[in-house]
């Protein structure tokens with residue numbers, strides 16, 4: 001049987017939990033049967049994948065939601081690892097233009113030739129590679145960085161870092177299998193472009209995913225206990241909400 005699953009490589013969000021290594025970082029890996037996509041390979045992804053026994057050369061596609069280091073620190077290392085130092089063809093990268101060609105680009109120019117395809121993410125556009133379709137649902141407002149919410153094969157939806165906007169209630173897809181939300185804070189923080197539990201409740205209800213996963217936790221969330229918060233959300237909304245843990249695997 002073809003297994004589809006998400007492996008949460010890391011669950012840290014923002015500077016403190018990530019760069020004091022309170023939680024692991026490194027994004028997540030999705031398996032659609034034999035096709036594999038690594039999303040937002042932040043610091044440590046390279047090491048943690050190896051620890052999990054994942055063969056780098058089995059990864060087909062790397063996707064970046066935006067340039068911030070907690071989402072991209074290991075992208076260059078992974079391009080080298082997944083292509084076996086450039087010897088293996090068959091790896092693609094989908095990323096916002098700013099990550100590849102902008103002044104603040106994070107992908108080293110000399111590594112671009114290792115890639116079999118480079119897809120530029122833009123709102124409303126769909127890209128595909130080896131049977132993995134990636135659609136940019138909307139461009140987020142996130143501290144000036146070009147950031148996108150993404151859907152993968154219409155099954156896994158990823159709401160990356162963002163300032164809350166009501167438009168999310170209209171554009172985010174209904175009833176996906178998995179809805180991953182970077183829920184960095186518990187309480188609203190108007191001065192910081194990250195989502196909070198208070199803000200995402202309605203979105204979780206409206207989208208009614210089979211499983212909603214909150215992740216990308218700040219110290220505030222880490223200390224409050226994301227498991228308990230996810231349990232409370234499940235009770236209140238009557239939906240399955242879980243909190244990601246470092247290394248967690250979720251089949252869908």
Ligand SMILES: [Zn+2]
Pocket residue numbers: 013014068070071161216
């Ligand atoms: Zn982030």
Ligand SMILES: [Zn+2]
Pocket residue numbers: 066068142145161
């Ligand atoms: Zn960010």
